[in-house]
Amino acid sequence: METTIIIPQKTNAPSYVSYSAKPTVLRTQQTSKLEKWLVSFCKQLTLFYLACITIKKPVQILKAYRQLMQLRRQTWGAQVHKMYKVDGRYYNNLYNPGWPSAAYNAFLKDELLRHAFPLQYTGRLSMVFFAITRKCPLRCEHCFEWDNLNKKETFTREELIKIVDLYQQQGAIQIHFSGGEPMVRIHDLVEVIKHAKKRSECFVLTSGFNLTATNAKRLKEAGCKGVVVSIDHYIPELHNGFRRHASSFEQAVNGVQHALHAGLVVTLSICVTKSFIDGGHLMPYMQFAKTLGAHFVQLLEPKNIGHYANKEVLLEETHILQLEQFFKSINSDKKYKDFPFVMYHGFHQRRVGCYAGSRSIYIDSAGDVNACPFCHTKSYNVGDILRAKRKQTPMKENRCPRFGKIA
Ligand code: SF4
Structure with a gap:
């Protein structure tokens, strides 16, 4: 049975602008439709290139790609349209590094290996x-x-x-x-x-x-x-x-x-x-x-x-x-x-x-x-x-006790 939820649009609560020193608003830099499309296309190319140089085997590349796309769908539950450009980098997830950057590439390589070789991946x-x-x-x-x-x-x-x-x-x-x-x-x-x-x-x-x-x-x-x-x-x-x-x-x-x-x-x-x-x-x-x-x-x-x-x-x-x-x-x-x-x-x-x-x-x-x-x-x-001057931490045996962990 489907449940319909009504999102409240109005409230009788006083407006936040009752705060006396009303802030000077600085608009976030909006990304145009064309820019979003171009960035998404370049990110896909980056993904493909990194998959080729890290995974190398076509069947495993396809498998990792499919899994990543599925994880993305499950994470957001819908087609997401937002993207922000801040200081030359594009962000569409607080917990993914901005693109383009070495951190973003390292993050993608890591995800690709994780999905392509789940058993060998440490x-x-x-x-x-x-x-x-x-x-x-x-x-x-x-x-x-x-x-x-x-x-x-x-x-x-x-x-x-x-x-x-x-x-x-x-x-x-x-x-x-x-x-x-x-x-x-x-x-x-x-x-x-x-x-x-x-x-x-x-x-x-x-x-x-x-x-x-x-x-x-x-x-x-x-x-x-x-x-x-x-x-x-x-x-x-x-x-x-x-x-x-x-x-x-x-x-x-x-x-x-x-x-x-x-x-x-x-x-x-x-x-x-x-x-x-x-x-x-x-x-x-x-x-x-x-x-x-x-x-x-x-x-x-x-x-x-x-x-x-x-x-x-x-x-x-x-x-x-x-x-x-x-x-x-x-x-x-x-x-x-x-x-x-x-x-x-x-x-x-x-x-x-x-x-x-x-x-x-x-x-x-x-x-x-x-x-x-x-x-x-x-x-x-x-x-x-x-x-103890150790250079390594113990293996991460702690996991979320409520929801378990994602592979
Ligand atoms: S640590 Fe964070 S949550 Fe805790 S009292 Fe300070 S501001 Fe609040």
Whole structure:
């Protein structure tokens, strides 16, 4: 039986523009239809060329290609039309490197080998989420790092760099720096990014704290590609209440503008709670994100860990169905072509499994290595590896306990 979900178009909630310092909006650079077609064509050629030089055997090439296309369909659930050009690179997925770049080619080669030779492939790590600090000025309702926060720092700047080296040797193509609030360690962060950018695309996950115009420029100059700014509501008071900080909304909105002006890829990340969905806030939030000029919006489901441990926060079936329909509709319906790209992991996780455990890991602010930020599945501590002066980490035995892993 088919379920029809109505996406709320209106809400009685006050507009976010009640925020007094209305932001100066910087429009995202739209990609024309012709440009999109040309870029897609060139990407297909790149895929074909890389398949020929890495796989070599025609039958295996065809097999890997088919599987990649199938995985793409299952990940997005619809034909997706959006693409953004930021600083000379084209992006149509927050978690794939921009094209053209060496990182993009490395990512594709990795995926091709993974699908062509699943039995022989030993599994490189392509993505690392790395919490570089335990300090944070906020007290967010959903914080998954809650039990680690505001204790003595685990790693010095030199150790952070060594950890980056360790995972780059294993193939980390993208590194997302988080915390705590990574911007409290802006001086260390800039130096770590300068070091990491030679082999990985770097992103910073922030609440917007300390994301001033100067710091956004420093991140960009260091080689950072983008920021993921957490904004959990378009109504300032509700966002500030969620984050337990009176000026968090203002910092986040200003941070978004500074990041856009600095030429960074900008994603808004939201923890989509039951009350947010039931209150009809999804579409107004997208309008808000569009007005701010964000490239991506990431929908995160609340998980009962950290500050949400033992709380009834998991979404119900009806919420998930609404999010799935919303995700497909915003990304593929032509009437939303000017809206940001929506990322929603829950969609592919429920169909094909989770990328965490096969492609990505999360190093928390205590150095414990988990499958992802939302599943506390510690398999080792990276501090132990450093102290033992080992050049290799253990095999990645941690996997997503909820959805399993994608091959
Ligand atoms: S969720 Fe992030 S910003 Fe909020 S308290 Fe936790 S570490 Fe800080």
